[in-house]
Amino acid sequence: MTKITLPPHSKLLAPEFTFGVATSSFQIEGAADQREASIWDTFCAQPGRIKDASNGLVSCEHIKHWREDLALISDLGVDAYRFSIAWGRVINADGSVNKQGLQFYIDLVDGLLANGVAPHVTLYHWDLPQYLEDQGGWLNRDTVARFAEYAEVIGKALGNKVAAYATINEPFCSAYLSYEAGIHAPGHKNRKEGRQAAHHLLLAHGAAIQVLRKHAPEAEHGIVLNFSPCHAFSDAAADRAAAELAHAYHNLWYLQPLLKGSYPDLTHVLKADELPDIHPGDMQLIAQPFDFLGVNYYTRTVFRAKNGWFSDVPPTEPPLTTMGWEIYPQGLTEVLTQLKQQMQGLPPIYITENGAAFPDVIEHSADHNNAENTVHDPARIDYYQKHLLAVDDCIKAGLDMRGYFAWSLLDNFEWAEGYSKRFGIVYVDYTTQQRIPKASALALRDFWRARRAQWQVAEAL
Numbered sequence: 289m290t291k292i293t294l295p296p297h298s299k300l301l302a303p304e305f306t307f308g309v310a311t312s313s314f315q316i317e318g319a320a321d322q323r324e325a326s327i328w329d330t331f332c333a334q335p336g337r338i339k340d341a342s343n344g345l346v347s348c349e350h351i352k353h354w355r356e357d358l359a360l361i362s363d364l365g366v367d368a369y370r371f372s373i374a375w376g377r378v379i380n381a382d383g384s385v386n387k388q389g390l391q392f393y394i395d396l397v398d399g400l401l402a403n404g405v406a407p408h409v410t411l412y413h414w415d416l417p418q419y420l421e422d423q424g425g426w427l428n429r430d431t432v433a434r435f436a437e438y439a440e441v442i443g444k445a446l447g448n449k450v451a452a453y454a455t456i457n458e459p460f461c462s463a464y465l466s467y468e469a470g471i472h473a474p475g476h477k478n479r480k481e482g483r484q485a486a487h488h489l490l491l492a493h494g495a496a497i498q499v500l501r502k503h504a505p506e507a508e509h510g511i512v513l514n515f516s517p518c519h520a521f522s523d524a525a526a527d528r529a530a531a532e533l534a535h536a537y538h539n540l541w542y543l544q545p546l547l548k549g550s551y552p553d554l555t556h557v558l559k560a561d562e563l564p565d566i567h568p569g570d571m572q573l574i575a576q577p578f579d580f581l582g583v584n585y586y587t588r589t590v591f592r593a594k595n596g597w598f599s600d601v602p603p604t605e606p607p608l609t610t611m612g613w614e615i616y617p618q619g620l621t622e623v624l625t626q627l628k629q630q631m632q633g634l635p636p637i638y639i640t641e642n643g644a645a646f647p648d649v650i651e652h653s654a655d656h657n658n659a660e661n662t663v664h665d666p667a668r669i670d671y672y673q674k675h676l677l678a679v680d681d682c683i684k685a686g687l688d689m690r691g692y693f694a695w696s697l698l699d700n701f702e703w704a705e706g707y708s709k710r711f712g713i714v715y716v717d718y719t720t721q722q723r724i725p726k727a728s729a730l731a732l733r734d735f736w737r738a739r740r741a742q743w744q745v746a747e748a749l
């Protein structure tokens with residue numbers, strides 16, 4: 289596959305729909321010496337935590353190369369760029385503002401606007417300052433107030449220049465993977481902690497959204513959740529119940545409090561001391577109106593029953609990505625349709641992340657005077673094509689889809705997987721920091737540019 293196309297009347301082609309590319313701070317920035325340490329620095333320094341024993345100290349050196357990266361973004365013909373702010377690059381351990389760090393994000397936002405690209409900012413994409421983790425991190429209720437203070441600094445500095453603010457990226461990961469499954473920083477393994485961290489993350493969302501609205505009344509405000517349809521391994525009643533439990537535990541646990549002000553009732557499987565501590569007024573703070581739901585979608589998950597609980601069954605049948613994830617585009621339409629049926633009041637949706645890691649190889653040009661090195665990644669082009677059609681299907685199914693962001697602009701630090709998994713549409717040579725657009729970047733660029741050209745034709749008529 290070399291091209292991306294959509295049916296001529298697809299709503300995705302209209303100017304109202306937002307297309308963009310996405311990144312996150314810890315995964316690309318580097319320049320660790322200019323910020324406070326985060327829980328991911330600590331985690332990376334622990335032997336055995338990261339598959340290739342790497343870290344985020346240098347990464348893509350985006351702080352140094354951001355103008356070049358901005359040029360890449362602008363060249364793609366996207367409407368928007370989603371990035372996250374490193375909390376520890378903005379707020380020092382003593383609570384003072386790191387002026388140089390904050391200025392970086394102000395310059396980035398101004399640079400995007402000067403290039404006609406709308407900034408979509410995420411405040412928290414997992415890189416909690418270590419100084420807060422030292423006080424208990426997301427298990428400490430005070431972290432909620434610290435997050436609101438940080439949101440105030442960002443809201444004041446960037447205000448209405450930002451088109452959309454997302455408070456938290458994937459609380460499932462920062463709670464479940466981080467405090468319950470031990471896979472992400474800080475690497476704890478405790479069910480009660482997972483539930484408590486989730487509650488505090490959602491509270492932090494509620495507190496921050498109020499502050500952000502005050503300082504950026506014209507911007508859209510929301511949160512980003514990750515969803516995966518939960519399928520049963522077999523038709524056996526126990527497996528079906530396990531898949532249903534996984535859906536409640538992994539998907540609804542984060543969406544239901546936002547929309548209904550309650551957690552799914554799992555008291556039949558969770559012990560009383562595994563439930564989060566909830567103070568009066570908490571659920572109201574969490575459940576206040578928000579303008580958009582960001583959805584990160586990658587794959588589906590299959591579950592079977594195990595010891596009264598659920599256990600995921602890793603896929604083995606191709607096509608799989610190098611993450612071992614099944615390519616399952618229809619799952620995007622399926623899970624969103626299911627959530628719309630289950631939950632009243634679903635706000636407009638942006639797909640804030642979607643993409644795939646493949647074993648990309650760089651093909652060096654035989655002609656040494658010609659710097660045209662390329663990466664042929666037809667499987668990634670095919671992945672994008674199929675998922676864009678799935679977004680189109682969501683619209684046809686009555687979902688209010690507002691945008692789509694490809695994950696990711698650049699190859700980057702893929703958390704516990706290190707640099708071994710390449711999700712970028714732009715290849716990064718980590719030894720030279722050279723950026724090389726892959727064939728998928730060119731296919732998306734052609735698609736995005738053709739879309740814009742069409743509006744110009746329409747305008748001229």
Ligand code: FCB
Pocket residue numbers: 312315457458461514584641695702703711
């Ligand atoms: C998501 C994360 C993002 C990236 C992709 C592959 O869960 O939000 O940072 O790692 O997965």
